[in-house]
Amino acid sequence: KALSLVPQSDVVGITGTAFTNHTIEHLLSLCRPEAYVVILGGTAPLSPVLFDYGVDAVSGTKVVNPEAVLRCVSQGATFRQIKGIRLLTMKK
Structure with missing residues (x-):
């Protein structure tokens, strides 16, 4: 569905998993230049380098207390139960 939906979208959300399954380049290539593109999730890399590839915002997680995490x-905590993290968003 990405082939038909992403090129039509004004806002595109891509999970950080796209890096591990090697689909990030393809998904970004489907985005229109004027689309607002967000990389998000616990696996989203918090790196400003992504802004050079058409990404407008990155929302991810930073560990602030490794022992608690x-x-x-x-x-066996679920993501929402994990203590010692901070949710962050970086914008272009």
């Missing part, structure tokens, strides 16, 4: 993850 490790404790939560080792106890």
